[in-house]
Amino acid sequence: MIRYILRRILYAIPIAIGVSVVCFSLVYIAPGDPLETVMPPDATAETIAIVKHAYGFDKPIPVQYVIWLGRVLTGDFGVSISTRRPVILEVSNALANTALLCVFAVPLSFFLGYGMGVVAGCFPGRWIDRVVTGAAVVGVSVPNYWLGIVLVIVFAVEYMVLPATGMGPNGSAGFNILQWSNAKFLVLPVITLAMIPIGILARTTRAAVAEVRNQDFVQTLRAKGLSEWAVTRHVLKNAMPQVMAVMGLQFGYLLGGSILVETVFTWPGSGFLLSNAIINRDVPVLQGTILVLSLIFVVTNLVVDLLQSLIDPRISRT
Numbered sequence: 205m206i207r208y209i210l211r212r213i214l215y216a217i218p219i220a221i222g223v224s225v226v227c228f229s230l231v232y233i234a235p236g237d238p239l240e241t242v243m244p245p246d247a248t249a250e251t252i253a254i255v256k257h258a259y260g261f262d263k264p265i266p267v268q269y270v271i272w273l274g275r276v277l278t279g280d281f282g283v284s285i286s287t288r289r290p291v292i293l294e295v296s297n298a299l300a301n302t303a304l305l306c307v308f309a310v311p312l313s314f315f316l317g318y319g320m321g322v323v324a325g326c327f328p329g330r331w332i333d334r335v336v337t338g339a340a341v342v343g344v345s346v347p348n349y350w351l352g353i354v355l356v357i358v359f360a361v362e363y364m365v366l367p368a369t370g371m372g373p374n375g376s377a378g379f380n381i382l383q384w385s386n387a388k389f390l391v392l393p394v395i396t397l398a399m400i401p402i403g404i405l406a407r408t409t410r411a412a413v414a415e416v417r418n419q420d421f422v423q424t425l426r427a428k429g430l431s432e433w434a435v436t437r438h439v440l441k442n443a444m445p446q447v448m449a450v451m452g453l454q455f456g457y458l459l460g461g462s463i464l465v466e467t468v469f470t471w472p473g474s475g476f477l478l479s480n481a482i483i484n485r486d487v488p489v490l491q492g493t494i495l496v497l498s499l500i501f502v503v504t505n506l507v508v509d510l511l512q513s514l515i516d517p518r519i520s521r522t
Contacts, residue, residue: 212506212509216372216503216506223498224495225269226494227498228268228269228491230274250291261371263420265327279292280292281295281488281495282488282492285485285488286484291491291492294489295493297472297475298476298477298493302459302471302473303392303470305390305397305399305458305473306376306388306455306458308390309458312395312398312402313398313403313405313454313458314451314454317340317402317404317405318409318447320339320340320402320406321336321407321408321410321412321413321447322409322410322413322440323408324336324337324406324410324413325410325411325414326417326436327381328417336410339405340404341407341492342405343402343406344400344404346399347404348399348400348462349468352393352396352464352465352469355395355396356392360392366391367388367392369469370469370471371389372389373385373386373448376478381430392469396469397465398458400457402481404450404454405447405451408450409443412447413443422439444515448508448512449512452507453501455504455515456497456500457503462475463478463479463485467479474496478490478494
């Protein structure tokens with residue numbers, strides 16, 4: 205087991221390095237010159253050279269990457285071109301706001317999606333299976349930004365029971381989850397953000413449970429006289445590794461935040477930060493945000509792999 209854990213950690217290292225290369229390459233892949241946002245139109249060649257030297261753009265690309273990676277390892281992601289603030293502060297604040305959404309979106313999507321899938325998988329072909337499958341297809345098919353706009357029109361414009369945009373009446377600095385005047389700003393974005401994961405988890409769990417129920421060992425358990433509840437527990441345990449893999453991906457999606465969802469609700473999270481960085485060509489913020497979110501995906505998948513091996517020891521032997 206220890207060898208499996210060490211092997212999975214070693215596999216994650218080159219992936220993280222590859223992610224850092226891609227994030228650094230955004231400077232040269234993105235169209236336009238990022239310095240255009242800070243340089244006046246009539247800037248002289250000398251001024252341009254000074255600014256390039258300040259941001260390190262005058263050095264060879266391999267040297268720039270090594271310097272940038274060394275700073276990242278110490279927690280220095282550079283300075284935002286737009287706001288002149290440290291990128292680490294911009295990213296950490298945005299991630300904290302997105303994490304606030306995840307605190308509610310993750311349990312909602314995981315428990316509801318998993319429960320729907322289990323019910324549908326235990327009663328394949330029945331009306332409850334058709335209802336859950338239909339609801340899951342709708343949840344996956346409906347664009348989340350469109351759903352967010354519809355929810356805003358219905359609950360914020362027509363009935364005026366929930367706020368449309370923002371993060372609390374006093375902004376993010378004064379947000380208090382214990383006060384309904386602040387907490388109600390979470391309702392619409394949480395529902396919108398959780399809709400797609402609910403559908404994906406419901407379909408995945410339904411397929412995994414139905415597949416395990418058709419295996420020979422289930423018939424053997426019934427032949428031994430086990431109750432249907434005991435058989436279901438064995439089915440759910442054997443279906444869990446496949447479901448956990450999808451949960452890990454959806455957790456990364458939720459923590460990464462949806463650019464469109466956070467833009468619709470003007471929620472100052474990681475997705476909204478990415479959107480502004482793309483519009484403003486703020487490459488340091490773009491690099492830092494994508495790097496942090498990508499590393500979250502890598503770590504999440506690593507944790508899921510380890511949890512899968514604990515649930516099903518056969519995985520660690522492969």
